[in-house]
Amino acid sequence: MPVNIPDTLPAKALLEAENVFVMGESRAISQDIRPLRILILNLMPLKIVTESHLLRVLSNSPLQVEVELLMTSMHSHRNTPEEHLVAFYNTFKEVKDRYFDGLIITGAPIELLDFEQVTYWSELCEIMEWSKTHVTSTFHICWGAQAGMYYHFGIKKYELSKKVFGVFEHNVLIPTEPLLRGFDDRFFAPHSRYTEVRVPEINKHSGLILLSESVEAGAFLAVSEDRRQIFVTGHPEYDQNTLGEEYWRDVNKGMEIGVPDNYYPDNNPENPPTVTWRSHAHLLYSNWLNYYVYQSTPYTLGEL
Template sequence: MPVNIPDSLPAKSLLEAENVFVMSQSRAQSQDIRPLKILILNLMPLKSVTEAHLLRVLSNSPLQVEVELMMASSHAHKHTSQEHLLAFYKTFDEVKTRYFDGLIITGAPVELMEFEAVNYWKELCEIMEWSKQHVTSTFHICWGAQAGLYYHYGIKKYELHKKMFGVFSHSVEVPTEPLLRGFDDWYYAPHSRYTEVRADEIRNTKGLVILSESPEAGVYIVVSEDRKQIFVTGHPEYDRNTLAEEYWRDVNKGMEIAVPENYYSNDNPEGEPAVNWRGHAHLLYSNWLNYYVYQLTPYKFNHEH
């Protein structure tokens, strides 16, 4: 699927160099189809890195996707230039009267804080409430998944005794689920978090279904019964070096951090990690776009009738 993004977005040239199919706005406008409109609420500090991660996995289907980027306006963005934010990001106030086919809510490095202590929590709650009527399906990632489970269902998060950090094996619990169509019985995905949600609490909550779990990393993919809400506790969108960059960042800060599990050959952090999760990451996002967004979204949004 060609991803339709602004011609000047820095991630465009990076993705083109990787042979990812990216379509310029000028080319997209010449095609007589309605693209899927996907809004990304990017809560990560290094916004351009997360943009590239997500655009990469959104690029692999025949559908045309038009991506818009949104930031939390109630937060000071210290790690991304104002020029980049002004050029490419919108605030919730600028989009809240509109409708979108899909919404992605990213993770954020705030998981050891109580949800209510996060300075943009009120704004995030407003966005999550708005999404019920204005978005066909919402895909929550890592802390975003914990935030969504807490806001919509009251599911708590719990601090782990050590960081869940590495690449772990996951089982398919519901083989007939379209989101997992084409998945192997066991597959890999990266995790990087200090907190968890618990399977027993989710199973005891009406309206939620666990689709995939890991013996080591716990609950991985949860969906609402109406499939409008997808919650993924890991980071399938991470590229080859993301865990390595996080590891060396923490080492250089003098923090105690274990080498990411099942990531480096012989657990040697001086080597280059091999990717064993990319295929399922692409499949997860293309299945979401096809079965939970494209097949369900109206051709014309409510306000266009």
């Protein structure tokens, strides 16, 4: 089954060209089933790119998924055309009286700021609080995961001496967890961040369960005890060239940045990168949709 998106969203043509199953809203309304309603709070500056990343991994499911996009109102969105924001995005004020099967909170390139210094922190806190009563399951990514663990459980983030940047191997800690169903014992995922949450602090918190970690990249995947909050500290949704684009962007700015680890063959940025994480990325999102959203959400939204 497809992911259901607006007919004119730019990502639609891109995904169709990749043979990804997407369905325009005009066709979807003719099908007599209830799709899963997924809200994406997109905090990334390049919103159109992030939309494509997430729609790609959400599409690999037998479930019909209806996606809506959300942006903060307390922040200037300079890197996305205004007409795109007007056409496809809502603010929290416009959705706060509604219910959703799932919510995705993306990362944001602001991890060196204290949470309280972020311009939209109060709005994000309001959204995360609202999610506890209006969303069946929330999936937090990278900085969004750090923000979620801090808000819901008081888990602090710490600045790293060196950016975690590249593709790293991870271990499955609880193979019986439905979110990891079908995973290999070891798998790869991209990371791109300057801060971390620490494994001992997650492990000692009774409300959190650590599902996967990496020797090099640290804590990767954790869930709340009730499974309604999912926290992923990396970027499994990244496509083949995303880390490379970040690398060359920083190089061209004259920033001191190392070549992404385990990304380019022979560690040579002139070589095309090889994707080693795609299958597990799709599996992670499809498991979330199936076991934590579809199997848990009420047929009539609002009965959470």
